[in-house]
Amino acid sequence: MAHLCMIVAWDALTGIGVDTHVHRISNRLKWVKKPTSQPEDTRKALESWLPKEHWKEINWLLVGFGQQICLPVSPKCQACLNKGICPAGKGYLKSPTKKTIKQVKVKSSPEK
Secondary structure (H helix, E strand, O other): OHHHHHHHHHOOOOOOOOOHHHHHHHHHOOOOOOOOOOHHHHHHHHHHHOOHHHHHHHHHHHHHHHHHOOOOOOOOHHHOOOOOOOHHHHHHHHOOOOOOOOOOOOOOOOOO
């Protein structure tokens, strides 16, 4: 996270800022050669192949994507533009056990 501070405060690009979203999505998309368990390992793996000119914006892009579409639980694969190329999304879309959640109206009890 210090890399994010360096970018925001001093516009100094010292590395890729890897938070929970970047870590999770990089592993889910298989952007790392082998699954990583620590954000620091993910950062090193991403920096080994991602061109430096993309380091600054990759965190911002993946955080928004992770908050809106590629959620940690029940990702919205049907709405994802990457569903055709995403290794995790392909498996998730084929899963016959995926359950949908129904919204139920609850009647309020009359006040006494």
